Amino acid sequence: MTAITTPFGFSSTAADVVDGIDLTGRRAVVTGAPSGIGAETARALAATGAEVTLAVRDLAAGERVAKDIAATTGNQLHILVNNAGVMAxxxxxTVQGREWQFATNHLGHFALxxxxxxxxxxxxxxxxxxxxxxxxxxSPVVWDDIDFAFRPYDPWLAYxxxxxxNALMLGTIYSNLQRHTCGRGSGQVPAELIKTVKTGTVDRRSGTLHGVARYAVHPDNARRxxxxxxxLLAEAV
Incomplete structure (x- = not known):
């Protein structure tokens, strides 16, 4: 196995990473771009000359955005960053009966x-x-009760x-929402291990500070x- 090395470190920012990169003529879509990691991602991509589309987060809107982007970009896209989300x-x-956080954070992005x-x-x-x-x-994905039909609703379990x-779909990133989940701002993580929004935009590896649960990376769960x-999308249609 060959080790992959980069000149970037813990304090590197997205601006550092894209410095000197020219993405002129490339198209990118970033959801949840008005603030936080989404905003820094969009800013960094725009700085490279990429054409950046700021997309929305819910299921129906995601489908509309997908159709619009495909129709207006010559049916070619180079980068998709699914960042938008709601919490607790x-x-x-939703009108289809899907639990709001699962629909917004996962199904909307899956549809897009x-x-x-x-x-x-x-x-x-x-x-x-x-x-x-x-x-x-x-919480893992509770396959038999995703929409809390049989369990008392708990906003944090739903989140x-x-x-x-999201992790099963592709991967994780550390964000400022962690102050609510034993991370940033909670007082439970040493300051030297916490990245800012600017530095957290750089990569996904910092998302493993507390370890990634096995169920969140299990290939059978990902396929399921x-x-x-x-x-669920077919039912929505």
Whole structure:
């Protein structure tokens, strides 16, 4: 196995990483870009000359955005960053009956990514990033009761389940939401181990500060989630 090394370290920012990179003519979509990691990601990509689209987060809107992007970009896309999300919301559901956090954090992005599959595949070397959280440790995907039909609703369990779904889809990143999940601002992580939003944008490895739960990286769970997500989207249509 060959080790992969870079000149970047713990305090490197997204601006450091993209310095000197020219993405002129490349198209990127970033969800949840008004603030936090999404904003820094969009800023860094724009600085490279890339054409950046700031997308929305919910299921129906995600499908609309996917169709619009495919129709207006010559059906080719190079980078998709699924970053938008909600956290620990009061109990609520979509019109299709899906639990709000699972629908927003996972299904909306799944709809967007699969809806843009043709545009992404057309590039031949496109990249997709999904932003998760160490909050995934609060709950696996509860296959028999994703929508809390039989369990008392718990906003943090619902959030954890949605973040596990994000991890199963692609990976994790450490964000300022961690102050609520034993991370940033909670007083439970040494300051020297905490990245800022600017530095947290750089890579996903810092998401393993507390370790990634086995259920969040299990290939069988990933396949099961993919199939389930396709079924739920089909029902929505």
């Amino acid at each position: 919301c009061p109990e609520q559901y 990514a699969t809806g843009l599959h043709g545009a992404l595949a057309a590039d031949g070397s496109a990249r997709v990033v999904v932003v998760s959280s160490t909050g995934h440790q609060r 954890g389940q949605s973040k596990t779904a 989630l993919w199939t389930l997500s396709e079924e």
